[in-house]
Amino acid sequence: MVKIKSNTDGFRGINPVVTMGMFDGVHKGHEALLSLLVKKARESEGESVVLTFWPHPRIILEQDPGNLRLLTTLEEKTFLLSDAGVDHIIILPFTKELSRLPAEEFIKQYLLGKIGMKHLVAGYNHRFGHGGITKAQLKELSERYHFGIDFFGPTLVGGVKPSSTTIRKLIADGDVWEASKLLGRFYSLKGRIVGGRRLGREIGYPTANIKMEDPLKLIPHDGVYACRVHLLGQYFGGMINIGGRPTVDGDSGPKSLEVHIFDFSREAYAEEITVEFIKRTRPEIKFPNLEALKEKLKKDEADVRMILKNSSIL
Known part of the structure; x- marks a missing residue:
């Protein structure tokens, strides 16, 4: 079972084989690196260690944090890293002091001094330490300090x-289908169901209004999406609209996330809900009246059900 620590103090590991990074999204590239990490640890009869950081450096260093959006919350990232079969996850608090530490000092103080690293698995484009470090410099340090x-x-x-x-760019553009290929899973959002105006119920398409749990989580581009919903311990098909509801609220309405869950009729206010985005079917449209919106929703439902059927999602 994976052991998770919120710092490096008192860490104990057997012949630690380490990799490090933000691992936002824990995508297919990350998964391949983690697979090598676990393999190297087994070969050396050691333990695999993932060193990651929180909060995101851009927040601490005040590098346009208002526009920062992430693929995974800390909870999601930790779960996905655990699912990769690693032995240890260390979530190191990122601070301004840490950002000023040169790579060599970081290796000496943290990787060697506190973790006791025997071997490092580095991503091909991973840079760390104040001012960064080149591949050649990192190789030279491995020889100087005797780690693989x-x-x-x-x-x-x-x-x-x-x-x-x-x-992130694919999702921000609404291309969640292509994003899922690189992620190795469907992109998802988690939140809680909150009360709405219940207008959807009046036109035959009741929706669950979702309040996001983490403001840093990236929301896909406005539009209608085929989705899979996890609610009350079950999976359902559904269609979600992201946007300002221009037909109802005009062009300046607040952005909302409203999901119509297929074959579901229970009340579920305040329940936790997870929505997995399968494919975007259309942009958000302003209709002349509610009747036109209702007719389009019928077509949306038929399109989405066909996508779910053809994709064998449910």
């Missing part, structure tokens, strides 16, 4: 290098 090193990657998925930046 492997450089991993890049991995290709359909000819594309998975990266958190690439995946």
